[in-house]
Amino acid sequence: MICTCTLNPSLDYYLEFSNKIEKGKTNRSDLEYYEAGGKGINISIVLNNLQIPTRAYGFLGGFTKEFYVNLLQEYSYIEPNFTYVEGHTRINVKLSDGKHITDLNATGPYINEADMKKLSDKVGRLGEGDYFCLAGICPSYLEDDVIRMLEDCIKNGVKVALDTNPRIMSQMLVHKPFLVKFTAEELGDEVKKSLTYEEIVDAAKTTVEAGAQNVLILEGKDKAILASSEGCYECDLLHQEKTVNTVGTGDSLTAGFLMNYLRSSDVVDSFKFGASCASATAYSKGLATREKIDSFYETTEVKKID
Numbered sequence: 450m451i452c453t454c455t456l457n458p459s460l461d462y463y464l465e466f467s468n469k470i471e472k473g474k475t476n477r478s479d480l481e482y483y484e485a486g487g488k489g490i491n492i493s494i495v496l497n498n499l500q501i502p503t504r505a506y507g508f509l510g511g512f513t514k515e516f517y518v519n520l521l522q523e524y525s526y527i528e529p530n531f532t533y534v535e536g537h538t539r540i541n542v543k544l545s546d547g548k549h550i551t552d553l554n555a556t557g558p559y560i561n562e563a564d565m566k567k568l569s570d571k572v573g574r575l576g577e578g579d580y581f582c583l584a585g586i587c588p589s590y591l592e593d594d595v596i597r598m599l600e601d602c603i604k605n606g607v608k609v610a611l612d613t614n615p616r617i618m619s620q621m622l623v624h625k626p627f628l629v630k631f632t633a634e635e636l637g638d639e640v641k642k643s644l645t646y647e648e649i650v651d652a653a654k655t656t657v658e659a660g661a662q663n664v665l666i667l668e669g670k671d672k673a674i675l676a677s678s679e680g681c682y683e684c685d686l687l688h689q690e691k692t693v694n695t696v697g698t699g700d701s702l703t704a705g706f707l708m709n710y711l712r713s714s715d716v717v718d719s720f721k722f723g724a725s726c727a728s729a730t731a732y733s734k735g736l737a738t739r740e741k742i743d744s745f746y747e748t749t750e751v752k753k754i755d
Contacts, residue, residue, distance in 0.1 A: 451496060451580045451707055454572070455489035455507040456587050456595070457557040459541040460517050466546045484735075485520040486541060488584035488612060491700035491736060492707075495726055497524040498738050501708050504528045506571060510558050511537025532568045534558050550696070560591055569598045577606035580627070580707055584612040584700065596620050612703060615639055622660035629656060630665040630703050650674060650681055650754055663716060665706060665723070667699045673727060674754075675720040681754040682717060684724040686731060701726040701737045721751045 464478040485494075493503040509517055509531040517538055521527050536558020544551040575581055581602050587595050592614060599621055602609050608627035611618045618629050636652050637644045644652065646668065653664045653676035666674040671687040686698065705726030709719035725746040729737035 450502060450504060450578075451582065451711065452504045452506060452572075452575060453489035453493045454568075454581065454583045455487035455505070455585045456560070456583075456591065457539070457585060458485065458487035458490055458507050458509065458517065459539045459554070459557070460513045460520075461486035461541050461543055463543045463545065466544070468546065469548075470544055470546050470551070483516070483520060485517055488700050489582060490521075491697045492582055492584055492704040493527045494524060494736050495697075495701050495704035495730070496708055497526040498736065499704075499708055499742070500526055500739070501711075502526045502528065504530050506530055506532070506568060508532050508534050508558065508560055508564060508568070509538050510534035513538040513540060530571060532564055532571070534560060534564045557588075560588060562594075565591060565594045569594070569601075572598055573601055573605070575602060575605060575607045579606075580608045580610060580711065582610040582612075582628075582703065582707065583617075584610075584703065587614045587617060589614075592617055599626075600624055610703065610707060612699070622656065625660045625662060628663045628665065628703070628706065629661045630667070630699065631656075632699060633666060633668045636666070650676070653681060663706075665702055665720075667702060667727075670698065670731070673702055673720070673724050675716070675751075677716050679716055682720055682751050683754055684720065684749060684751050686724060686728045697730050697736050698727040701730040705737075705742070717751060721749050722746060724751070725749045 461484045463482050465480040467479050470476050493505050496503050505527055510533055518529050521529050539555035539557040542553040599609055603624045610628035611626055612630040633649050653666050653674055656664045657676045664676040668674055673684050673686055675682045702723040705723035706719045709722035725742050726737045728745040729741035733741055
């Protein structure tokens with residue numbers, strides 16, 4: 450089974466405005482709605498749209514937890530398995546005026562030692578044939594605990610996928626995780642400079658040499674890169690001029706890769722399918738649906754990088 454983990458999920462409150470948002474004034478929205486947010490949850494939602502069951506781990510708490518779980522009930526293939534904590538799951542506010550999206554993100558609850566142990570015990574039951582995908586930021590004070598949890602996963606034969614704090618991913622490379630995913634911006638932040646395309650590809654190769662079995666990199670909003678033992682490949686994600694929403698494209702890339710690999714064990718085709726999922730999300734108001742993914746798969750081209 451594919452399991453996702455979002456350590457700090459959010460209840461996302463979207464407000465859409467027909468007019469430009471003016472600072473310091475009262476702005477009245479035309480549409481409001483809530484979504485269950487978090488990178489791991491995004492991956493589970495895309496897999497749900499592909500009719501692939503996932504189990505969702507993470508921490509929820511406070512008056513928002515029940516509403517959050519209720520939102521997930523519309524997804525038939527997501528099995529919530531959260532650890533409940535004392536603090537309140539954060540509410541993030543997303544403001545859109547048609548041209549720009551402004552995010553107002555909260556910090557989230559404090560996770561104590563007992564909470565972390567409950568999560569580790571649940572994850573410790575996974576074994577051969579399972580995939581565990583940790584996606585989203587991990588509070589810095591939990592990093593060592595999370596690294597130990599991931600090490601135990603790999604010892605138990607679980608395929609681990611990571612899209613989280615750079616320290617966690619770098620520390621885990623020696624254990625040969627199944628998949629790590631970065632953005633080009635994250636790689637640049639690590640070395641404190643903007644990277645050229647060639648430097649991004651070199652970083653992907655270096656990460657494979659350091660132990661990662663597969664490396665996915667989102668380069669800007671329009672290209673994805675794969676590095677593995679089979680070589681390096683690239684794929685364009687944007688096929689038309691105007692996108693609808695590029696939020697969640699990286700999570701969709703990861704979801705599609707995991708789903709296809711689970712069925713085919715073909716790394717390159719899994720990259721193509723993941724790229725199709727990312728493209729479908731970029732041209733959708735929400736996350737990718739099966740119909741849109743299939744339409745992009747036919748026109749998606751993967752090229753080997755020499």
